[in-house]
Amino acid sequence: MERNQSGVSGFTIKHKANGSIKRLKARLVAKGFTQSYGIDYRETFAPVAKLNTIQVLFYLAANQDWPLHQLDVKNAFLNGNLEEEVYMEIPSELETSFNNNRVCKLKKSLYGLKKSPRAWFDRFAKSVTKQGYTQCQADHTLFVKFSSEKKIAVLIVYVDDIILTGDYEEELLGMKKHLAKEFEIKDLGYLRYFLGMEVVRSKKGIFFSQRKYVLDLLKETGMLGCKPADTPMDSTKKIGTEKNSAPVDKGRYQRLIGRLIYLSHTRPDIGFLLVL
Template sequence: MSLPPGYSITGDTGNVCKLKKAVVRVKAVSSGWFGRITTAMKKFSYQQANTDHTLFIKHRAGKVTLLIIYVDDMIVIGDDTAKIEELQKCLAFEFEIKDLGSLKYFLGVKVTRSKHGLFLSQRKYVMDLLANTRMLDCKLADTIIVENHKLGVYVDQVLTNKERYQRLVRIFIYLSLTRLDIAYAVSVAIQFMHSPSDDHMAAVMRILSYLKSAPGRDRHSTSGYFTFVGGNLVTWCSKKQNVVSRSFAEFEYRWIAQGVCEIQWLRWLLAEIGFRPDAATKL
């Protein structure tokens, strides 16, 4: 490796560089790996979905097999048992993989099966977060954010640890996948990622206190949209608008437009999988 600018060593002095960060180019590595798995899946006669490039599909005799991947974690699902077993063998031959059996955890999300279907929860993710931030013994908060808060960027604000603030907010963004009740508070915290103050950090710590009061709670937010397929909730969104609406009607139309985009994407995705909608979708 090359020495950093400003350093020069002549002769064999035995000096080495002490690394404070990993020097692997993560984006390049993940891109190369995804290219390899894509080539392999196409060799196995799977088609890459146009609506989601991490999804691979195979149809046979009216049945379907699906594989979706995130970096090196993947889920295989479908109603073609023979093709699922065949895919597992092909992957094991091509790569060193570990079969974890029925889906229980995926990227911090717990999957529980019952007669009513699948239940997704990030309760363990919340408890691990509270333990890592030493907030397991914190005082509980009944509300997630102070009513009529005055959070903003002010000249005389006292700055806080920017790296810690950004890390916590990014965790909350991922947590809001199943915890829609924190979506608004997270959208407020995101606005101050560039210059967080002690007041902003206090608001973030309040989110942690709220999560401690109910680590498994899952309530619907009041604005945004959610979509159902066959009576099952499959996608949802709740966030603060990035522009100011002139009226409540304009606000509604903006979210209607967002909902239409989501519906259109879902209809394309279902058609690729093999379940082409045969009627209009209610909005």
């Protein structure tokens, strides 16, 4: 049995693909950082879709002219089933007549709990495989189903974002209906925005852009409005020649390199610069 966990209300701003504000969001979150391994939880690992898998899926969709459907699971972590008994103190923001002398027993997982990501993914994977899909062993977030006519339906999930594709159109529609019965689903139609990437499809193929991501990066580094360059790097620049330069903020530098590496997935022209 778990010890009592504390809860707190969280407030966030959701943005559209172009960076404008979409809506304001409030969420009840458990203080999972107070949990202790072996006492309050055990297994916590939950797989996340590999970017290489997502890219290959996009390449196949472009090559085979498959549609790319996108679904979003609302409050995904609230769907997970808890194996342990979990109790939580009532947050002070929720005014009740018994705040001080009672606690809540959680029936489902809650955002903030160490076990929530795993509980949600286990529930989702079981729901999908019950429909005849096979879970890929190289990437557990990828599920595939074939018809007797060798048509294929492919599903990949990244936490609560789902992509459906393939030429097995009846199954794609059937899976949408199945998921809508199991969870609270928002059908976003054809893929437009995924993992910080804007997606535009035409007869020539699929175009990816990270415009908002780049603008946020420029703003963070104080370079918003800077002059453009013809190449990612000055070919005459000699690295490490300044002897009296100020020390570099190691954490900030590593964070910047990490963000640029992610950007290189849609801008491979900067890849060489990042390995210098």
